[in-house]
Amino acid sequence: MKDYGTYYGVGVGPGDPELITLKTYRLIQEADVIVSPTKKMGKPSIAYRIVESHIPESKTVIDMDFPMISLSAEREKLEAQWEANADAIEAMLAEGKDVVFLTLGDPMVFSTYSYVLRYLQQRGLPTDTLSGVPSFCNLAAQIGIPLTQGEESLGVVAMTQSEEEVCAILDVHKNVVIMKVSANNAFLAEELEKRGLEKSFVLVSNIGMADQRITRDIEDLKGKVPYLSTMLIKKDYQWL
DSSP states (O other): OTTSOOEEEEEOBSSOTTOSOHHHHHHHHHOSEEEEEESSTTSOOHHHHHHGGGSOTTSEEEEEEOOOOOTTTSHHHHHHHHHHHHHHHHHHHHTTOOEEEEESBOTTSSOTHHHHHHHHHHTTOOEEEEOOOOHHHHHHHHHTOOSOOTTOOEEEEETTSOHHHHHHHHHHOSEEEEESGGGSHHHHHHHHHHTTOTTSEEEEESTTSTTOEEEOOHHHHHSOOOSSEEEEEESSOOOO
């Protein structure tokens, strides 16, 4: 495989362009091709916009379609798209090109990168993954509250998962990270109130961006929630 390029998945963090690693910065400078995964062709991805200032003007940037449709309801359609994207990346690797795939947060946390990675790994192609700062780690750092301490548990769930799974995580763990909140935020608000947790959470939207917003008001959760929103629930924490 020495004649092939390498497929790199790089995490660009939650929103602040300075929250990328030196290695990610170097690979962005050196890569032959940068892949920007987008949910709507013709519209730059959020990950691309985060690191746009770091990308040389001469760099080849390719938008790659990753439609925002339900994984459980339309898995066959999604898998066909993932495989087609893997085919396109393999063709570039076969030309000896190094390909950098941009991802929000960390490439191994609810990332489209991981779906394509699986196909390329199965084909024995060179791959490398670089960690990034997940939104929930940056959330905790910004508000100065630990995700978990001592022997406390931490659960991570996305609101795109089944309501049963979400409830199970809420019931089991002392500390819970909720991602993709906007996918089912009204249900989440209802479940927090049922458990008496309406004052035990913090919701951060557009972390690290100019329009970042932090709220602990359950009424905000019942309304329109921005797509890039992450919640931290701490059952036993003494909120100030």
